[in-house]
Amino acid sequence: MVISGVASADSLDILQPALLSPEMMVQVCDFYFMLAVTSQMQEEFVLLRGALEDTDITDEQIAFLTMQWYTGVLARIRINAFRVELATGLYTDLFASAAASVEAEAAVGNAVYMLPSFYNHDCDPNAHILWIENVDARLKALRDIEAGEELRICYIDASMGRDARQAILSKGFGFQCRCHRCLSNE
Numbered sequence: 799m800v801i802s803g804v805a806s807a808d809s810l811d812i813l814q815p816a817l818l819s820p821e822m823m824v825q826v827c828d829f830y831f832m833l834a835v836t837s838q839m840q841e842e843f844v845l846l847r848g849a850l851e852d853t854d855i856t857d858e859q860i861a862f863l864t865m866q867w868y869t870g871v872l873a874r875i876r877i878n879a880f881r882v883e884l885a886t887g888l889y890t891d892l893f894a895s896a897a898a899s900v901e902a903e904a905a906v907g908n909a910v911y912m913l914p915s916f917y918n919h920d921c922d923p924n925a926h927i928l929w930i931e932n933v934d935a936r937l938k939a940l941r942d943i944e945a946g947e948e949l950r951i952c953y954i955d956a957s958m959g960r961d962a963r964q965a966i967l968s969k970g971f972g973f974q975c976r977c978h979r980c981l982s983n984e
């Protein structure tokens with residue numbers, strides 16, 4: 799993930815982190831839980847820290863890079879990252895070209911965008927994030943939107959049935975969807 803421009807080490811704190819699954823938590827006292835750091839995370843952290851230490855960056859500049867910071871960032875990437883798929887072609891036919899790009903598995907990578915990270919999910923969304931020719935995320939309205947109406951995007955393949963959607967949203971994003979479509983059993 800790249801944050802362009804000048805950003806402070808705590809700039810990602812504003813994003814909602816993933817809820818920790820029971821396997822990832824260890825109880826440290828009656829009330830507090832902490833992330834049980836997996837060996838893979840630990841290994842990645844040591845590699846990252848070591849790579850930065852080998853550069854001209856001073857210890858003071860990487861003082862923020864603690865294991866706690868790293869796991870907090872991973873928990874945020876977990877539910878806020880978008881799979882970037884470039885749509886090419888005419889703006890008027892973006893959905894056809896976006897669908898073709900998904901079919902061709904043309905993802906160019908994953909990225910976290912600050913503002914789009916605040917859009918909640920709906921199985922019948924009123925907006926859609928897309929990428930045209932570059933990795934700048936754009937928001938396209940899917941229908942007329944009333945002033946004050948919440949902008950909602952769909953995190954998953956909306957063509958799946960209700961149970962499949964619920965299962966993916968619960969497992970992947972940690973919530974039970976109560977959108978109009980799910981509540982109407984559609």
Ligand SMILES: C[S@@+](CC[C@H](N)C(=O)[O-])C[C@H]1O[C@@H](n2cnc3c(N)ncnc32)[C@H](O)[C@@H]1O
Binds near residue numbers: 813814917920
């Ligand atoms: C990318 S964040 C969306 C922004 C987040 N609600 C916030 O306040 O920063 C995704 C998280 O928002 C919550 N969320 C998104 N859509 C939801 C929905 N339809 N129902 C309940 N929770 C939802 C879930 O906790 C989900 O893991």
